[in-house]
Amino acid sequence: MLEVKNLCKNFGPLEIICGIDLQVAEGQRHAIIGPNGAGKTTFFNLLSGNYKPSSGEIYFKGQKISNLQPHQINRLGLGRSFQITNVFPGLSVLENVRSVVLSRHGIRFNFFRTVERMAAINQESMEILEQIGLAERAGHLAGEMAYGEQRALEIGLVLASNPEMVLLDEPTAGMSVDETREAVKLVDRVTQGKTLMIIEHDMEVVFTLADVITVINYGQVLASGPPDEIRNHPKVKEAYLGTGASC
Amino acid sequence: MTRRALTNWLLLAAGLVVMAVMPALVSEYNLNMVVTILIYSLFALSFNILFGQAGLLSFGHAAYFGVGAYTSVILFKMAGFSLLPGILGASVAGGILGLLLGIFVVRLNGTYFALLTLAFNALLYAGAEKWRGLTGGEDGVAAMRPDLYIPGLGDVGMFSTLHWYYFVLIVVLLSTLFCWHFTKTPLGRLNECLRENEDRARFIGYNVYASQVVVNIISAFFAGLAGGLAGAFQEFVTVTFINLDKASEVLIMTFVGGSGTFWGPILGVSFLTYLNQWLSDLTEHWTLIQGIIFVALVMYAPQGLSGLLISVKDRLLGARAARMATAKETR
Numbered sequence: 001m002l003e004v005k006n007l008c009k010n011f012g013p014l015e016i017i018c019g020i021d022l023q024v025a026e027g028q029r030h031a032i033i034g035p036n037g038a039g040k041t042t043f044f045n046l047l048s049g050n051y052k053p054s055s056g057e058i059y060f061k062g063q064k065i066s067n068l069q070p071h072q073i074n075r076l077g078l079g080r081s082f083q084i085t086n087v088f089p090g091l092s093v094l095e096n097v098r099s100v101v102l103s104r105h106g107i108r109f110n111f112f113r114t115v116e117r118m119a120a121i122n123q124e125s126m127e128i129l130e131q132i133g134l135a136e137r138a139g140h141l142a143g144e145m146a147y148g149e150q151r152a153l154e155i156g157l158v159l160a161s162n163p164e165m166v167l168l169d170e171p172t173a174g175m176s177v178d179e180t181r182e183a184v185k186l187v188d189r190v191t192q193g194k195t196l197m198i199i200e201h202d203m204e205v206v207f208t209l210a211d212v213i214t215v216i217n218y219g220q221v222l223a224s225g226p227p228d229e230i231r232n233h234p235k236v237k238e239a240y241l242g243t244g245a246s247c
Numbered sequence: 248m249t250r251r252a253l254t255n256w257l258l259l260a261a262g263l264v265v266m267a268v269m270p271a272l273v274s275e276y277n278l279n280m281v282v283t284i285l286i287y288s289l290f291a292l293s294f295n296i297l298f299g300q301a302g303l304l305s306f307g308h309a310a311y312f313g314v315g316a317y318t319s320v321i322l323f324k325m326a327g328f329s330l331l332p333g334i335l336g337a338s339v340a341g342g343i344l345g346l347l348l349g350i351f352v353v354r355l356n357g358t359y360f361a362l363l364t365l366a367f368n369a370l371l372y373a374g375a376e377k378w379r380g381l382t383g384g385e386d387g388v389a390a391m392r393p394d395l396y397i398p399g400l401g402d403v404g405m406f407s408t409l410h411w412y413y414f415v416l417i418v419v420l421l422s423t424l425f426c427w428h429f430t431k432t433p434l435g436r437l438n439e440c441l442r443e444n445e446d447r448a449r450f451i452g453y454n455v456y457a458s459q460v461v462v463n464i465i466s467a468f469f470a471g472l473a474g475g476l477a478g479a480f481q482e483f484v485t486v487t488f489i490n491l492d493k494a495s496e497v498l499i500m501t502f503v504g505g506s507g508t509f510w511g512p513i514l515g516v517s518f519l520t521y522l523n524q525w526l527s528d529l530t531e532h533w534t535l536i537q538g539i540i541f542v543a544l545v546m547y548a549p550q551g552l553s554g555l556l557i558s559v560k561d562r563l564l565g566a567r568a569a570r571m572a573t574a575k576e577t578r
Binding site: 048049050069070071074075079080082086087088089090091095098099100102103104107108109110111112113114115116157160161 | 428429431432433434435436437439440442443444446447448449450451452453454455457458461465
């Protein structure tokens with residue numbers, strides 16, 4: 001599904017990602033872990049087209065995507081969420097999701113028909129709100145909702161474009177223990193049947209969700225494999241788990 | 248139909264009736280003021296498609312207005328166009344300019360967008376001043392307002408203020424209707440998504456750049472239309488139609504009315520035009536008073552007059568509704 005070849009990214013003399021090779025099979029649930037500043041989010045920004053790689057290539061479904069724009073990558077079926085909530089705060093929850101549904105159906109430049117009359121679009125948007133548990137909040141302004149709800153909407157925006165592969169950047173960031181548990185359930189439920197790649201700090205979350213874990217440190221892959229193998233990997237213990245209180 | 252929707256429809260219907268019988272209510276002098284309000288309302292609405300809806304502050308919207316005005320007057324004078332084709336030509340010229348400038352300006356955001364639109368407007372102003380063969384420079388171009396040709400009815404004279412008023416009213420109403428409708432369409436909604444969070448829009452499959460160019464064309468089309476009407480109204484066009492004063496005029500009128508609502512710009516234009524007329528009878532320092540009003544609004548009511556009206560209405564009528572909403576939330 002996804003193949004990353006010798007990916008590098010530097011900002012001036014600063015090398016953030018240096019030589020990542022990675023493969024994600026279809027249907028895999030892949031977690032990316034690593035200490036703060038390891039380059040995880042930069043890696044996502046490269047995959048989703050936000051940054052252009054300094055060198056190396058990214059292939060999605062066999063097609064090279066490392067030279068494409070974010071909207072083109074999204075249209076191919078690769079959707080991403082953001083670590084810092086990134087919704088449309090001044091619009092209603094329904095409109096947030098509907099804007100994605102419209103885009104997915106290719107209704108992007110239409111300025112003749114009103115959105116209200118597009119019954120199928122509105123129904124589909126409401127279904128997504130049901131899935132993320134925000135149906136009752138449809139008319140509220142996204143920016144005025146509780147933090148946990150905004151995080152759910154953040155995932156809903158990814159979901160609404162019905163991607164084959166989902167990149168989630170710390171969906172539980174800043175959440176309480178209870179909220180995290182709910183969020184993990186949500187992620188698990190809505191990503192069934194999709195390929196998932198998730199950045200996460202919470203080890204409990206990682207070991208619950210993932211069937212492959214890749215550890216990144218200093219912009220390089222330290223180790224990659226099934227959870228049990230990673231848990232007992234000496235280098236990983238030393239670099240990350242051993243010092244992490246979250247484990 | 249909800250009570251609120253019913254109230255809105257009744258208000259709209261009442262407004263239309265007032266507009267329809269306006270010539271019977273006011274003197275010819277004041278009817279000309281109403282025509283001015285109509286034309287500048289359309290100009291401000293087109294400006295607000297960028298400013299209020301897209302979040303793009305243009306300091307150069309007079310470029311489209313001015314090019315529209317020059318186009319209509321020059322088409323009347325040199326090509327012998329009748330009224331409607333001339334006005335349509337003005338809108339198309341505005342739209343084409345919207346495409347040409349849009350390609351460059353929408354690449355940028357915020358301050359840089361504002362500065363680049365300002366620069367382009369200044370450039371076109373200089374062009375209008377220097378290209379005397381076409382524009383007459385500072386002397387301008389004059390052309391009589393031609394008749395309106397209606398198939399089946401023949402020519403309708405536009406010399407009469409009454410005929411001209413109804414013509415402008417219909418053109419502005421239809422355009423306003425379209426602009427209102429636009430806010431409800433996928434592109435119109437996307438326009439507001441881009442204001443809220445341009446960056447996220449990229450990651451849900453939107454080509455932000457292309458969308459903003461199209462929106463710029465639509466906005467420029469209606470600014471050109473307003474300019475075409477203004478040229479036909481004055482039967483004369485000169486560099487004051489395209490200078491930076493004109494660009495700031497539409498900005499101030501929109502701001503005073505409030506950019507956050509669809510009808511705010513219309514309110515701002517009506518208020519300031521009427522105020523100017525009234526004050527200029529009393530004192531020659533009316534621009535000073537206008538300036539004070541502008542500064543006061545920027546400082547104390549940045550949502551403009553429409554924002555003020557809404558908050559007053561909410562306070563008077565909405566107290567009960569707000570209590571109900573809170574009860575619902577805590578339930």
